[in-house]
Amino acid sequence: MFKNEEMEINLGPQHPSTHGVLRVKLRLDGETVTKCTPVIGYLHRGVEKICENKTFFQGQVWTDRMDYVASISNNLGWAEGVEKLFGIETPRRARYIRTMLTEQNRLASHLLWLATHALDIGAMTVFLYAFREREYLLDLFEAFCGARLTTTAFRIGGLREDLPPGFIKNAQAFQDRFLACIDEYEELLTENRIWKKRTVGVAKLNAEDCIALGVTGPVLRAAGVPYDIRKAFPSAAYAEMDFEIPTRTEADTYARYLVRLAEMRQSHRIIQQCIDGLPEGPVMAKIPKILKSEVNEVYHPIEAPKGELGYYFVAEKGGTMPYRMHVRAPSFVNLQALPKMTEGRLLADVIAAIGTLDVVLGEIDR
Amino acid sequence: MSFLRTLIPFDIIGGLTVTGRYFGKVFFSANRKKIRANLAHFTQEYPEVPVKLQPRFRGRLTLLKDEQGEIKCVCCLACEKICPTQVITIEKGKKEGRKMPFPVRYDFEMERCIFCEFCVESCGFDSIILNHQFELAGYNREDFSLGMDGLGHNMFEPSPVGRHSVAED
Ligand code: SF4
Ligand code: SF4
Numbered sequence: 001m002f003k004n005e006e007m008e009i010n011l012g013p014q015h016p017s018t019h020g021v022l023r024v025k026l027r028l029d030g031e032t033v034t035k036c037t038p039v040i041g042y043l044h045r046g047v048e049k050i051c052e053n054k055t056f057f058q059g060q061v062w063t064d065r066m067d068y069v070a071s072i073s074n075n076l077g078w079a080e081g082v083e084k085l086f087g088i089e090t091p092r093r094a095r096y097i098r099t100m101l102t103e104q105n106r107l108a109s110h111l112l113w114l115a116t117h118a119l120d121i122g123a124m125t126v127f128l129y130a131f132r133e134r135e136y137l138l139d140l141f142e143a144f145c146g147a148r149l150t151t152t153a154f155r156i157g158g159l160r161e162d163l164p165p166g167f168i169k170n171a172q173a174f175q176d177r178f179l180a181c182i183d184e185y186e187e188l189l190t191e192n193r194i195w196k197k198r199t200v201g202v203a204k205l206n207a208e209d210c211i212a213l214g215v216t217g218p219v220l221r222a223a224g225v226p227y228d229i230r231k232a233f234p235s236a237a238y239a240e241m242d243f244e245i246p247t248r249t250e251a252d253t254y255a256r257y258l259v260r261l262a263e264m265r266q267s268h269r270i271i272q273q274c275i276d277g278l279p280e281g282p283v284m285a286k287i288p289k290i291l292k293s294e295v296n297e298v299y300h301p302i303e304a305p306k307g308e309l310g311y312y313f314v315a316e317k318g319g320t321m322p323y324r325m326h327v328r329a330p331s332f333v334n335l336q337a338l339p340k341m342t343e344g345r346l347l348a349d350v351i352a353a354i355g356t357l358d359v360v361l362g363e364i365d366r
Numbered sequence: 367m368s369f370l371r372t373l374i375p376f377d378i379i380g381g382l383t384v385t386g387r388y389f390g391k392v393f394f395s396a397n398r399k400k401i402r403a404n405l406a407h408f409t410q411e412y413p414e415v416p417v418k419l420q421p422r423f424r425g426r427l428t429l430l431k432d433e434q435g436e437i438k439c440v441c442c443l444a445c446e447k448i449c450p451t452q453v454i455t456i457e458k459g460k461k462e463g464r465k466m467p468f469p470v471r472y473d474f475e476m477e478r479c480i481f482c483e484f485c486v487e488s489c490g491f492d493s494i495i496l497n498h499q500f501e502l503a504g505y506n507r508e509d510f511s512l513g514m515d516g517l518g519h520n521m522f523e524p525s526p527v528g529r530h531s532v533a534e535d
Contacts (some may be wrong), residue, residue, distance in 0.1 A: 058450040061482045125385055132408050139420070146424035146496070152482050160487060164422060205388040239491050 013042050017120045017351045020361030024350065031346050036339045037212035040332075043365035047227040051325040056082045056291050057156060060326070064150040066329065066342040067363040069112050072105035072141070073304040079154040080235050081300035086156075086291055092099045092237070094158035099237040100171070100274035101144065101153060103267040107178075108137040109305035110260050110267075114185060117257075121198045126188050130279060133181050136174055143167055147330040156291070158284035168275060175272055182264055203341040203353035206251050213340065214333045217307025219357060222259045229303035231239035236302075237242070240277075241270050253356040269366070293319045306330035306358050327366060331359040417500075424481045425499040427454075427474055429514070429521040430492070437514075438493030441467040445485035445494060451478045454485060469514065474521060476502065477510040499524045 006026045021042035027035035034362040047066060051059040063074040076098055083090060086176040090098075122195045138148040143164050145153045153159075189195045205215065207223040220227055228245045230238040246262030248255035249336035293315035301310040307330030334357050410417065430438050441458045459470030486494055502525055504510060512521050 054450060058448065058484070061450050061480055061484075127383070136406070142423060143420040144422070146422040146479065146483060148419070150480065150482075152484075164420075171487075184384050188381045192381055193377055253417070 001008075001057060006025050011350065013025050013039075018354055020358060022052065022335075022354070022359065022361055022364070024354070026347070029201075030252065033342050033345060033346075033347060033350060036342045036350065038335055038338050040335070040361070040364050042219065045366065047366045048325050048327060050093050052322055054295075055320045056085075056322065059322070060154070060156075061150070061152050063327075064152055065329070065362060066327065066366055067109075067304065067306065067309075067360045068149055069360050070105050070109040071149060072153050072303045073109075073153045073302065073309060077300060077302045077304070077309050079156055079312045080302065081298060081313055082156050082291075084300050085293065085298045085313050085315055086287075086298055088157050088285055088287055090158050090285055091282050092279050093162075093281045094285075095237040096274050096278050097159060097163060097283065098154060100271050100278075101141070102236065103270045103274070104137050104171070106267045106305045107264055108134050108141075110264050111137075113260065113305075113355075113358045114257075117352075117358070118189065118195075120355045121195065123189060123192070123195060125174065126185055127149075129181070129184060129188075133174075133178065137189050140167065140170060140174070143170070150254065155284070157287040158282070160284075168278070168337075171271065172275060175268065175275065178268055179265070182261060182268075187229060190261075196254065198348075198352060198357075199257060202253045202349050203345070203356055204252050205337050205341050207339070208213070208275060209340055210251075213337050215307070215337050217303075217305070217330055217358075218256050218259045218263060219334060219337070220307070221245065221247045222255040224249040229294050229301050229308055233301060235300070238270075241273050243270050253352050256356050277312060290320060293317070301328070304330055306360065306363070307334055329359075329363040330366060331357070331363045332366075335359055335364060371521055413441045419498050419500075423498050423500075424475065424483050424496045426481075426497055426502060426525060427479065427512075427521070428487065428495055428524075429472060430495060431522065435465070437469065438491055439469050439472065439492055440493070441469050442490065444488040444490065448484045448488040450482060450484065451480055453478045457474060472514050474512045475510060476525075477507070486511060 009026050009028060010023060011026055012023040013021040018024065023039040023042070025037040025039060026033055027033075045065075047062045051062055054062070060075055060078045063078045064071040067074050079098075082088075111130040111134040115127040115134070118126040118130075141151055141153070142148050144167060145151050147158070205219065205223060207220075207225050209215075210220045210223045210225065216227065224247055226245045226247050231245060243266045246259050246266065248259050290318075295315065295317050296316045297312070299310055299312045301308050303309070308328065309330055310328035312324075312326040312328070313322045316323040338357065340352060341357075342350045394492055399473070432438050439456075441456055441532070446452075446454045446456050453475045455470035455473040456469050458467050461468040481496065483496055486496055504525075512525075514521055
């Protein structure tokens with residue numbers, strides 16, 4: 001009488017829990033997911049191609065619009081990649097300020113992740129608290145470069161301007177109160193039995209699978225692999241900073257939550273070191289008005305909040321624009337792990353899996 | 367012990383304490399002007415209370431005049447070249463009694479501007495700035511093409527702000 005049939009449904013592209021315009025085709029057997037296919041491309045703008053038609057100075061504005069939650073990290077990758085291509089040395093003060101802002105941006109990105117991930121799973125309160133702190137950070141970015149989200153914060157060779165007056169004071173005020181805020185989030189979530197039921201053992205991805213799929217960032221570190229570009233290939237001022245790479249071995253959603261919270265504490269530590277050890281000096285190196293490249297190719301990875309963000313430039317002789325530009329976007333690579341995480345598990349866990357991967361669609365579709 | 371933990375939800379009580387603490391702070395300081403500025407209130411009543419912007423905020427592009435009322439721009443076209451979205455179009459010209467070239471037209475299509483401030487940075491004569499205006503929505507496409515002598519929306523003054531607000535209706 002009853003037929004046993006599998007059903008195919010679409011999650012997204014307008015679903016609020018897919019964090020943008022991600023569409024996931026799901027084949028369901030009752031509540032169990034038997035097949036999961038992410039469909040991307042709804043936000044494609046062709047950033048890589050556009051950047052090939054823009055000079056090295058202009059291209060940076062498109063990097064803001066890839067991972068718009070962590071645009072300062074993207075700016076850092078672009079600026080340092082181009083500097084590597086031309087062999088430009090950045091002043092030490094500029095490198096310190098870059099490091100500080102990138103870490104503050106990591107905090108902002110992780111706070112947004114915490115807020116929306118908790119909201120997806122059903123904890124509304126954390127959302128409001130996390131946004132409160134993120135707002136403060138965005139005000140700091142606005143004070144530094146004039147925009148809150150699409151920052152265009154750095155320039156090739158350093159920074160446009162030095163820190164505005166009062167920036168260090170405000171940043172220190174944030175530092176003083178932020179650790180208590182993390183404790184607050186922990187109090188709300190870490191031991192909460194509902195949170196644990198929804199996250200412990202959900203969307204597992206062990207270290208071998210992570211490496212096979214190229215997954216980086218907190219997802220990889222939650223599987224027990226202590227790989228962090230900030231330590232492996234230090235750029236900016238990371239080589240002078242003292243911090244740890246938090247890892248867990250459980251490789252589930254709960255472990256990723258703990259890793260990200262621990263990372264926020266480490267970022268807090270790095271920012272404090274930047275504030276304390278901020279050297280004096282110029283913030284801009286001497287660079288020519290027009291950059292003319294030689295035949296060259298460069299790959300520059302940095303640790304974005306989501307994982308390894310790499311910029312690959314190919315330059316031709318006498319060119320003012322990159323001949324080819326490619327972005328290794330962390331969310332794009334991490335998203336491949338979604339079928340592995342969700343197949344054979346329940347439908348409700350798909351939401352947790354998308355949240356825990358921390359994908360940003362602007363970066364996936366580019 | 368684990369049975370006791372199941373019976374008494376310490377974890378949830380812990381979370382409620384955090385929420386309760388903030389609830390208390392806000393509840394007892396509401397409508398009291400003095401304590402209002404403390405850390406208990408984070409939201410702003412935006413359309414009624416104007417937003418405080420940072421000095422470096424990047425808003426709409428504005429042309430500047432010097433003390434004599436002369437347009438400062440000297441048509442070096444640096445801003446036109448650097449603009450990543452090519453929204454600035456300048457036509458060079460001459461004016462009586464002025465040594466420097468004079469822009470006959472300075473067109474700015476705001477709908478494509480991405481507020482990056484590269485133009486201001488490239489200008490060696492300080493003749494343009496980004497003002498502090500961010501309420502730039504308009505009803506017609508024409509509202510977004512600004513120029514030196516447009517009707518009502520010229521490049522020297524802030525754009526008119528849309529009149530419709532929920533508070534007024
Ligand atoms: S702010 Fe940027 S996009 Fe807008 S006019 Fe200036 S250079 Fe062009
Ligand atoms: S860069 Fe300045 S002076 Fe040159 S054309 Fe633009 S506004 Fe005029």
